[in-house]
Amino acid sequence: MTTLEKLIKHFERFPGIGSRQARRFAHHLLTEPAESVIELSELISAIQSTVKECAFCHRFHAVNGTGDVCTICADPKRDHTRLIVVERDSDMLAIERSGTYDGLYFILGGTVPLLDSEDIKKLRGTALKRRVTKQAGNGLAEIILAFSVNPDGENTSRYVESILKDSVATHTITLTHLGRGLSTGSELEYADPETIKNALSNRK
Numbered sequence: 001m002t003t004l005e006k007l008i009k010h011f012e013r014f015p016g017i018g019s020r021q022a023r024r025f026a027h028h029l030l031t032e033p034a035e036s037v038i039e040l041s042e043l044i045s046a047i048q049s050t051v052k053e054c055a056f057c058h059r060f061h062a063v064n065g066t067g068d069v070c071t072i073c074a075d076p077k078r079d080h081t082r083l084i085v086v087e088r089d090s091d092m093l094a095i096e097r098s099g100t101y102d103g104l105y106f107i108l109g110g111t112v113p114l115l116d117s118e119d120i121k122k123l124r125g126t127a128l129k130r131r132v133t134k135q136a137g138n139g140l141a142e143i144i145l146a147f148s149v150n151p152d153g154e155n156t157s158r159y160v161e162s163i164l165k166d167s168v169a170t171h172t173i174t175l176t177h178l179g180r181g182l183s184t185g186s187e188l189e190y191a192d193p194e195t196i197k198n199a200l201s202n203r204k
């Protein structure tokens with residue numbers, strides 16, 4: 001296999017990329033200035049050592065002086081009595097951008113589609129239970145489920161409620177959901193700050 005063919009094979013493994021697009025990416029690199037391609041290859045080789053998953057919230061963050069946890073989880077000024085559970089990193093960033101929440105997060109890592117319950121295995125359900133038990137010892141009072149307003153998001157909420165039922169009862173934690181404001185079918189990631197602010201203040 002030639003270098004070009006190997007590169008195309010790598011691009012084909014990217015999410016949502018088919019063989020035609022993979023070929024276009026590879027050919028695009030052949031037309032780019034040499035220094036740009038070198039910079040890209042250096043960034044790719046450094047990504048796994050400079051970005052890692054936070055041991056608490058599981059989001060990807062730049063390696064810094066806070067050890068295994070990200071700057072949000074390590075920040076003593078944030079409200080450790082509240083925990084928002086979201087599907088993915090980009091949802092957490094959307095909530096941060098709204099500037100109205102100063103609690104902690106947990107990234108579930110996906111949703112539970114109505115028609116494909118096999119996806120449950122890929123989620124961090126067990127890690128979430130462990131996290132809740134641990135944070136309960138530090139005064140956790142509320143867990144806010146913040147999933148997209150669509151059938152998969154609602155199904156994911158039911159799944160998380162079922163796995164946290166016992167922990168919530170044992171530690172007297174309130175379980176809430178983002179309120180109206182997010183229109184039906186909308187994805188949290190693309191919601192504007194004002195919408196997220198309203199959805200958070202109207203949680204129930």
Ligand SMILES: [Zn+2]
Nearest residue numbers: 054057070073
């Ligand atoms: Zn974190």
